[in-house]
Amino acid sequence: MIKVVNLHKRFNSLHVLKGITTQINPGEVVCIIGPSGSGKSTFLRCLNLLEEPTEGEIFIEGVKITDEKVNINEVRAEMGMVFQRFNLFPHMTALQNITIGPVQVRKLSQEEAEERAYALLDKVGLREKAHEYPDNLSGGQQQRVAIARALSMHPKAMLFDEPTSALDPEMIKEVLDVMKDLAKEGMTMVVVSHEMGFAREVSDRVLFMDDGIIVEEGPPSQIFGNPQNERTKSFLSKVL
Amino acid sequence: MTTSLSVCTYDARAAGEDDTGYRFAGREKTKGVSMKQMKHSRTFIVTLIMAGIFLLAACSGQAQETAGDTAGTDTVLIITSNPEGAEVFINGEPYDGVTPLTIRGLSPGRYLVEVAKARYRKESRYVEVKPGENMVRFSLAETSLYYLWKIAPLLLLGAVMTLFLTIISVFNGIVIGTFAGMARVVPFRLLNVIAGAYVNFFRGTPLLVQIFMIHFGLPPVLGSLFGDGTPIPLNPFLSALSALSINSGAYVAEIIRAGIQSIDRGQMEAARSLGMSYWQAMRHIILPQAVKRVIPPLGNEFIAMLKDSSLVSVIGMEELVRKAQVIVTRTYRPTETWLGVGLVFLMMTLPFTKIVTELERRLKTSD
Numbered sequence: 023m024i025k026v027v028n029l030h031k032r033f034n035s036l037h038v039l040k041g042i043t044t045q046i047n048p049g050e051v052v053c054i055i056g057p058s059g060s061g062k063s064t065f066l067r068c069l070n071l072l073e074e075p076t077e078g079e080i081f082i083e084g085v086k087i088t089d090e091k092v093n094i095n096e097v098r099a100e101m102g103m104v105f106q107r108f109n110l111f112p113h114m115t116a117l118q119n120i121t122i123g124p125v126q127v128r129k130l131s132q133e134e135a136e137e138r139a140y141a142l143l144d145k146v147g148l149r150e151k152a153h154e155y156p157d158n159l160s161g162g163q164q165q166r167v168a169i170a171r172a173l174s175m176h177p178k179a180m181l182f183d184e185p186t187s188a189l190d191p192e193m194i195k196e197v198l199d200v201m202k203d204l205a206k207e208g209m210t211m212v213v214v215s216h217e218m219g220f221a222r223e224v225s226d227r228v229l230f231m232d233d234g235i236i237v238e239e240g241p242p243s244q245i246f247g248n249p250q251n252e253r254t255k256s257f258l259s260k261v262l
Numbered sequence: 263m264t265t266s267l268s269v270c271t272y273d274a275r276a277a278g279e280d281d282t283g284y285r286f287a288g289r290e291k292t293k294g295v296s297m298k299q300m301k302h303s304r305t306f307i308v309t310l311i312m313a314g315i316f317l318l319a320a321c322s323g324q325a326q327e328t329a330g331d332t333a334g335t336d337t338v339l340i341i342t343s344n345p346e347g348a349e350v351f352i353n354g355e356p357y358d359g360v361t362p363l364t365i366r367g368l369s370p371g372r373y374l375v376e377v378a379k380a381r382y383r384k385e386s387r388y389v390e391v392k393p394g395e396n397m398v399r400f401s402l403a404e405t406s407l408y409y410l411w412k413i414a415p416l417l418l419l420g421a422v423m424t425l426f427l428t429i430i431s432v433f434n435g436i437v438i439g440t441f442a443g444m445a446r447v448v449p450f451r452l453l454n455v456i457a458g459a460y461v462n463f464f465r466g467t468p469l470l471v472q473i474f475m476i477h478f479g480l481p482p483v484l485g486s487l488f489g490d491g492t493p494i495p496l497n498p499f500l501s502a503l504s505a506l507s508i509n510s511g512a513y514v515a516e517i518i519r520a521g522i523q524s525i526d527r528g529q530m531e532a533a534r535s536l537g538m539s540y541w542q543a544m545r546h547i548i549l550p551q552a553v554k555r556v557i558p559p560l561g562n563e564f565i566a567m568l569k570d571s572s573l574v575s576v577i578g579m580e581e582l583v584r585k586a587q588v589i590v591t592r593t594y595r596p597t598e599t600w601l602g603v604g605l606v607f608l609m610m611t612l613p614f615t616k617i618v619t620e621l622e623r624r625l626k627t628s629d
Binding site for chain 2 (some may be wrong): 112168
């Protein structure tokens with residue numbers, strides 16, 4: 023479904039991604055772990071071209087999205103993105119946050135979009151907050167609305183960029199529960215996370231990144247139970 | 263002292279102010295002259311006595327010159343003032359009647375003449391009263407408060423023009439500035455450069471110079487482009503309005519740019535990741551949020567423009583400052599006039615300052 027070939031990203035003189043090659047299959051849940059500054063987030067952001075790759079190719083369902091002729095907006099509409107800092111639109115209610123994408127991009131009618139939005143709010147357990155503005159929601163609630171917003175576009179894959187890092191500990195669970203449900207439904211997910219428990223429990227595959235490359239990848243049982251690489255071992259010994 | 267003194271009542275003063283009072287005083291004046299001539303031909307002795315007094319006066323150095331053929335007659339003191347109807351005080355004592363006033367029979371000598379009228383400044387002068395006709399004219403100045411009251415309608419007329427110029431200019435500025443401000447942030451290099459040059463030029467040069475450039479610099483160019491080469495003069499109103507609008511546009515552009523850039527980058531990213539185009543994200547996500555942040559600084563821009571618009575007085579626009587200049591050349595009273603101008607400006611800026619502060623407070627809580 024997603025195929026990445028020799029991906030490089032440079033910010034001026036800073037070489038952040040140094041040749042990433044991997045593949046993500048439909049329905050797979052992939053967790054990316056690694057120390058800060060290892061390029062996890064940059065890699066994720068490259069997948070929907072929020073960062074423009076310096077070099078290399080990305081294919082989504084066989085379409086080469088790094089090609090200049092590709093309509094970037096269409097690509098992004100197929101990839102839901104959840105941010106560390108939620109990035110809800112503060113001038114819109116929860117409901118409006120969820121309907122704006124379908125109405126503006128998919129050209130759905132307002133009624134249809136709202137119907138779908140209520141269904142999504144049910145899914146994340148926030149129907150009663152439909153008419154609240156983001157400022158009146160807790161961090162966990164905001165992130166759940168953000169997930170609903172990303173789902174509103176019926177994406178083929180969901181990208182999570184450290185979705186629980188900005189949350190108070192007691193709110194992490196409600197967000198992870200939503201993500202688990204999503205994984206059970208067979209959504210293709212790429213998750214950058216420091217939640218090792220989630221990675222171990224939910225993911226099909228774990229990528230360990232360090233210094234701009236994928237150092238080790240494999241099923242969680244292997245990465246967490248029997249890491250092969252020295253850097254993986256030393257990282258896990260610090261976080262577990 | 264032969265002067266007949268009496269306590270001057272208000273009614274007497276009021277009578278002198280009306281038309282009848284004035285004409286009556288005039289008649290009395292002519293009558294006085296004929297009587298004087300009669301006495302001149304009739305009584306030689308009186309003349310002699312008067313001459314003697316005059317001589318005495320001359321010796322004591324009080325009188326500078328002899329009054330020629332009127333010498334030896336009765337004294338007549340005519341006190342006029344502009345405006346008329348002022349009370350008269352001779353040597354500090356109120357005199358019955360109001361200006362124009364003819365006082366006869368004063369013994370020659372030096373008198374302190376004072377005139378006073380409500381709402382006008384009291385004037386006083388030493389008058390050397392000689393036999394014959396003595397004339398003293400007073401020009402009364404309004405008190406500061408009354409003067410301000412009198413010029414207030416003119417100043418307010420100027421203020422209306424100032425306000426009108428400012429409102430139109432800032433409105434145009436907002437239209438120009440919104441485009442220029444957005445042109446500075448959109449991902450098109452050429453637009454960035456053009457808008458940047460515009461903003462830098464008009465923020466980096468004095469408004470006065472810009473006014474001159476448009477009003478005096480443009481006509482020759484227009485002449486050679488659209489006419490036969492002779493300069494096409496611009497209407498001062500048109501020049502003033504364009505200079506202020508273009509200048510305001512540059513400042514508004516910076517306000518808009520800052521407003522857009524103050525919105526968290528994550529907002530644009532979230533919108534784009536939903537598949538919105540740059541313009542959709544701008545229109546539905548960035549601009550609605552930027553507008554709120556831009557309103558208070560726009561209010562400040564309005565206040566600044568209200569004050570800066572005074573510069574168009576140099577090309578003859580009859581706004582507040584120009585009106586004041588015209589008034590001063592006529593009245594020679596710069597102190598009160600410019601103080602009045604300051605107060606009128608304050609009357610306009612203070613409410614707006616209050617509104618802006620209130621807006622800032624309210625937008626802060628809802629942000």
